[in-house]
Amino acid sequence: MSAKLEAIGLGKRYGETVALEPTDLTVQAGEFLTLLGPSGSGKTTLLQMIAGLVAPTSGRIEIAGQDVTHVDPGKRGIGMVFQSYALFPHMSVWDNVAYGLRMRSRSRDEVRTAVDAALAMVRMGEFGKRFPKELSGGQQQRIALARCFAYRPSVILLDEPLGALDKKLREHMQAEIRRLHKELGATFVYVTHDQDEALTLSDRVCLMNDARIEQIGTPSDLYDRPATRFAASFIGHSNLLEGSLADGAVAGSEPILLAAGARLPLPRAANLAPSSRHVLLLRPEALEFVEPKQGFIDGRIDDVVFFGSDTHVQLSLPDGSGLTARCSRTLSPRIGDLVGLTWDPYRTTLLHA
Numbered sequence: 001m002s003a004k005l006e007a008i009g010l011g012k013r014y015g016e017t018v019a020l021e022p023t024d025l026t027v028q029a030g031e032f033l034t035l036l037g038p039s040g041s042g043k044t045t046l047l048q049m050i051a052g053l054v055a056p057t058s059g060r061i062e063i064a065g066q067d068v069t070h071v072d073p074g075k076r077g078i079g080m081v082f083q084s085y086a087l088f089p090h091m092s093v094w095d096n097v098a099y100g101l102r103m104r105s106r107s108r109d110e111v112r113t114a115v116d117a118a119l120a121m122v123r124m125g126e127f128g129k130r131f132p133k134e135l136s137g138g139q140q141q142r143i144a145l146a147r148c149f150a151y152r153p154s155v156i157l158l159d160e161p162l163g164a165l166d167k168k169l170r171e172h173m174q175a176e177i178r179r180l181h182k183e184l185g186a187t188f189v190y191v192t193h194d195q196d197e198a199l200t201l202s203d204r205v206c207l208m209n210d211a212r213i214e215q216i217g218t219p220s221d222l223y224d225r226p227a228t229r230f231a232a233s234f235i236g237h238s239n240l241l242e243g244s245l246a247d248g249a250v251a252g253s254e255p256i257l258l259a260a261g262a263r264l265p266l267p268r269a270a271n272l273a274p275s276s277r278h279v280l281l282l283r284p285e286a287l288e289f290v291e292p293k294q295g296f297i298d299g300r301i302d303d304v305v306f307f308g309s310d311t312h313v314q315l316s317l318p319d320g321s322g323l324t325a326r327c328s329r330t331l332s333p334r335i336g337d338l339v340g341l342t343w344d345p346y347r348t349t350l351l352h353a
């Protein structure tokens with residue numbers, strides 16, 4: 001059971017504060033869409049308007065083609081899971097999960113079947129008789145998920161549901177949420193400010209900044225083809241080298257950017273406006289080490305940081321700016337060494353400054 005969700009010109013102001021500029025957003029039936037962005041960018045406001053907990057100042061919301069802008073939260077066919085599990089402390093796990101169904105006046109048999117199925121789905125079938133305080137944080141969050149899934153909403157909204165968990169448990173629960181999304185087949189809208197979580201979980205990521213959508217696309221669209229400087233720097237580790245195009249823009253067959261005290265090749269298809277300043281995005285993993293003067297630019301190694309599977313090398317470039325490269329464990333970079341750096345220009349992205 002899933003439904004398409006649409007926001008059309010949906011906006012929210014609090015007096016002078018714009019919490020969300022009028023925004024268009026379509027979430028396909030069964031899709032997992034994540035709202036990602038810094039604090040205050042409008043993620044929660046957008047989610048709460050979809051839920052019906054906050055009234056929009058402009059625009060409307062449609063679920064499965066029906067305008068629900070003025071429909072009560074409980075009648076929108078939406079389930080919600082928050083960071084705080086908000087379980088009822090005086091009720092057993094089983095009764096917590098049954099609560100929403102009883103509120104919806106389902107028959108006893110229906111309630112029993114749905115609660116047992118929801119607890120099994122979150123692998124908590126054995127815990128029905130316990131009370132919330134007898135569970136770990138991760139287990140409580142599973143119960144909060146089960147409580148939402150039990151009545152099979154077609155759209156499920158999750159606001160930082162793993163925010164209170166430690167890193168290891170968080171990663172484990174991310175895998176669980178992916179599995180549950182597949183099993184339920186519902187439309188998921190998920191809020192997080194953790195970019196790794198957004199990239200791991202989502203079919204598409206909606207990156208928000210300053211009360212509007214900065215970019216929306218698949219995780220690889222955002223990582224490999226960021227549309228703006230903000231998107232490039234918010235997602236993944238980025239080296240951003242700012243400069244201007246070399247005279248005539250084309251030297252040899254490739255256009256050249258003058259940046260960081262060097263002549264850097266650009267992808268030929270880059271969108272070049274000769275007069276403006278440009279920023280070249282180089283991901284650490286796109287860089288390769290060669291002998292000094294054999295690459296596009298030389299750098300001096302300032303620091304070497306061990307990351308387990310690989311090593312991050314901090315370098316200073318000819319103009320004094322810094323850059324991070326990733327290098328395999330087989331190389332042994334030494335602080336103070338001068339190295340050359342090379343890359344495939346087609347694995348870089350050119351942005352307007």
Ligand SMILES: Nc1ncnc2c1ncn2[C@@H]1O[C@H](COP(=O)(O)OP(=O)(O)OP(=O)(O)O)[C@@H](O)[C@H]1O
Pocket residue numbers: 014017018019020037038039040041042043044045046193
């Ligand atoms: N009830 C309110 N009254 C006034 N301003 C509000 C209210 N709720 C939110 N805002 C403002 O609207 C903007 C967007 O807030 P919102 O909570 O949607 O951001 P967010 O991206 O979810 O941030 P966070 O990650 O910190 O939760 C912020 O500037 C916030 O201060």
